[in-house]
Amino acid sequence: MLTRERKRTQVVTFLGLATAGALLLSACSGSSPAGGSTGAANKEFTYLSFAENTSIKDTFTSLSTGSCSTAEADAKLKVDNTPQAAYDQSIQLKAGQMDLPSIFASGNSPQIAKDIESSGALVDIGAELSDMGLEDAIIPAAKSTIEALYDGKVYVLPTEFNVEGIWYNKQLFAANGIEVPATWDDLVAAADTLSAAGVQPFSADGQDGWPLTRLVGNYIYRSLGPDALAKVADGSAKLTDSEYVEAAQKVADLGAKGYFGPSVNSIDYMTAVNQFLSGDAAMFYMGSWILGNFNDPEANKIGNDNIGFMPFPAVEGGAGSADQLAANVGVPLAMSKSRYDDGAKQWLECIAKNFGAQSLKDQGVITGFKVDGDVGEVPALTQSVQDQIATTTQTVLWFEALFTPKASTTSQTNASLLVTGGVSPEQFMETVQADLDAG
Amino acid sequence: MTHVLGDRRAIFMLLAPALTVYSLIILVPVIWSFGYTLFEGNAIIGFDYVGLQNFQLLFTDAHVREALSFTVRFAIVLTIVQVLLGYGLALLYVFVLKKASNLVRTLAFFPVVLPTVAVGLLFQQLFESAPRTGPVNGLLNVFGIESVDWFGSSTTAFWVLILMESWRSMGFYAVLLYAGLVDIPDDLLEAARLDGASGLRLVRSVVLPLSLPVLLSAVIFSINGTLKIFDSVLALTNGGPGSTTTPLTLYMFQTSFSYGQYGYGSSIALLLTVLCLVVTLFIFRSARRDLTKA
Numbered sequence: 001m002l003t004r005e006r007k008r009t010q011v012v013t014f015l016g017l018a019t020a021g022a023l024l025l026s027a028c029s030g031s032s033p034a035g036g037s038t039g040a041a042n043k044e045f046t047y048l049s050f051a052e053n054t055s056i057k058d059t060f061t062s063l064s065t066g067s068c069s070t071a072e073a074d075a076k077l078k079v080d081n082t083p084q085a086a087y088d089q090s091i092q093l094k095a096g097q098m099d100l101p102s103i104f105a106s107g108n109s110p111q112i113a114k115d116i117e118s119s120g121a122l123v124d125i126g127a128e129l130s131d132m133g134l135e136d137a138i139i140p141a142a143k144s145t146i147e148a149l150y151d152g153k154v155y156v157l158p159t160e161f162n163v164e165g166i167w168y169n170k171q172l173f174a175a176n177g178i179e180v181p182a183t184w185d186d187l188v189a190a191a192d193t194l195s196a197a198g199v200q201p202f203s204a205d206g207q208d209g210w211p212l213t214r215l216v217g218n219y220i221y222r223s224l225g226p227d228a229l230a231k232v233a234d235g236s237a238k239l240t241d242s243e244y245v246e247a248a249q250k251v252a253d254l255g256a257k258g259y260f261g262p263s264v265n266s267i268d269y270m271t272a273v274n275q276f277l278s279g280d281a282a283m284f285y286m287g288s289w290i291l292g293n294f295n296d297p298e299a300n301k302i303g304n305d306n307i308g309f310m311p312f313p314a315v316e317g318g319a320g321s322a323d324q325l326a327a328n329v330g331v332p333l334a335m336s337k338s339r340y341d342d343g344a345k346q347w348l349e350c351i352a353k354n355f356g357a358q359s360l361k362d363q364g365v366i367t368g369f370k371v372d373g374d375v376g377e378v379p380a381l382t383q384s385v386q387d388q389i390a391t392t393t394q395t396v397l398w399f400e401a402l403f404t405p406k407a408s409t410t411s412q413t414n415a416s417l418l419v420t421g422g423v424s425p426e427q428f429m430e431t432v433q434a435d436l437d438a439g
Numbered sequence: 440m441t442h443v444l445g446d447r448r449a450i451f452m453l454l455a456p457a458l459t460v461y462s463l464i465i466l467v468p469v470i471w472s473f474g475y476t477l478f479e480g481n482a483i484i485g486f487d488y489v490g491l492q493n494f495q496l497l498f499t500d501a502h503v504r505e506a507l508s509f510t511v512r513f514a515i516v517l518t519i520v521q522v523l524l525g526y527g528l529a530l531l532y533v534f535v536l537k538k539a540s541n542l543v544r545t546l547a548f549f550p551v552v553l554p555t556v557a558v559g560l561l562f563q564q565l566f567e568s569a570p571r572t573g574p575v576n577g578l579l580n581v582f583g584i585e586s587v588d589w590f591g592s593s594t595t596a597f598w599v600l601i602l603m604e605s606w607r608s609m610g611f612y613a614v615l616l617y618a619g620l621v622d623i624p625d626d627l628l629e630a631a632r633l634d635g636a637s638g639l640r641l642v643r644s645v646v647l648p649l650s651l652p653v654l655l656s657a658v659i660f661s662i663n664g665t666l667k668i669f670d671s672v673l674a675l676t677n678g679g680p681g682s683t684t685t686p687l688t689l690y691m692f693q694t695s696f697s698y699g700q701y702g703y704g705s706s707i708a709l710l711l712t713v714l715c716l717v718v719t720l721f722i723f724r725s726a727r728r729d730l731t732k733a
Binding site for chain 2: 096097111265414416431434
């Protein structure tokens, strides 16, 4: 009896252990990457997008039914989304698990793509395009921006090419007798006049911080020259040097006078856009991607004709000049080597040839690709920005472009404190420099 | 059955599956994370052995000092406020509302079941100063006081966080402490009343000493919960303005997953674990001493 009971106990425990083991094994075994040896998986061209960015995926979808239908027949486009705030974590995990999608937004900081590239997981897009005879598919200005961002290499696609500057309300300028400012002093004088007339001079997204630090970065480029922040990145200059602190001081002075409006730290991106588009603020520093919003008649209450664009003004006696526009490549896309099969290759070729025209036609977004073919009617403001890009020979990056992710976060989260007097310009620069020094 | 449970091997065999699962999903990651403290890097670029460098960094990193200071201040203030409020509510249930306390208990408990993010958004709207004026600033304006930018300074943001968390959790501590208070025998209270004790005197001399064990549990719950605060801060201030309301947990999360420094992130996690352990041991020890004295 006892023996039988013991035997039964052993059987039960064995079964228990076996079940637990099986569960654990099934939990530990992830899905195998689609780029593996299974033939069926190669039939997909997966794109991982920022959930907030709709223009790229919409352009891809349009391409899949139009110019890229041949590639689509070979590898079907599949779009997945991850919120931008959680994107870096997600892409790092996927890279760690060798499960990167075919093509993906390369993250919030250029450092993410640099890390992935250093592990050898990315397609050398520049070389691939050369092999296809498409060296000139990426316009020179966009190519130089990519090279400046990614240590001289081209392994991302410029789905946007944005120049940044100050958009202004022509009517408010005219009503207050203001000429388009050519220097920083003119800009401050214009803001003084506007503020005295009861008009908020600038609208700014203080919640995200970067539109404020962009001003600091631009001032540095204008006063110290286009290589000023590269010197900080390579350690030959420090943000705590007086000439760099001066930039933070100038922007803090604007904040101290209340030129960014009340509670700027609570203003989010869309609120800042709406403040400008409803005529509540006279100026708005932003990239040309904002043209999409400007071209929307429902959101734009002041009218497209009423908006002007000026490059960030020069600083008198400075080493930089106003024609060195700040530029970026929007959401650069990288491609995974492990999924770079014939289908993905066809898609790359098709994107390089057609993305620029499709995006401009459907979304009104200027990309870093050469535009071939019919783009329909382009709004006048978009056309003027495109013309400005065409005449731009030298571009500069933004304040945090060459920073580590930690220093970027510190810079952007402390930006609103800088303009509300919560931290002094010296403290601001010291904090960011400390994170840069920590590496 | 007695035979089975009397056999050590059988007990081990019965426990083994659960123990294996527990070890694999709790202990292994904990030990793994402890191991990471000696490395730097992440899943993409790989890991390099750096010895005790991460611990050295813990002592020199200004962000850690700021986060630690915020975490400790926040935990102390919030623990005092939420346990006191909870105790006050529990006394109200037992001695004032008595049998009619059901409705108030339910209402006070209601915020506990609300999702943290929803509560965070609610308080963001309540204390908003721009672009719209929130109800709190609206009320201030009625009395001729100018709107306050609640999330624009670390002090005001800190107190809004304390207010939100107290509102959210006092119902929980009220129920916890209520359970302790209803356990106090009625005849003991009656005897105290006959001896002339009433009101504050009754609470101080009879109710408080008798509810001390459950009060102690509440304090331990609270201090550990508040030291590890994460979601409320993320939803309400996201650590701002600047990083002035960033607790260790949020800094750990950013370090590991946004900055890709798994090793240093694990070191911050270890610091937090040690902090929780020290505080809990301290409370246990001081409480034991008090009880012996009594």
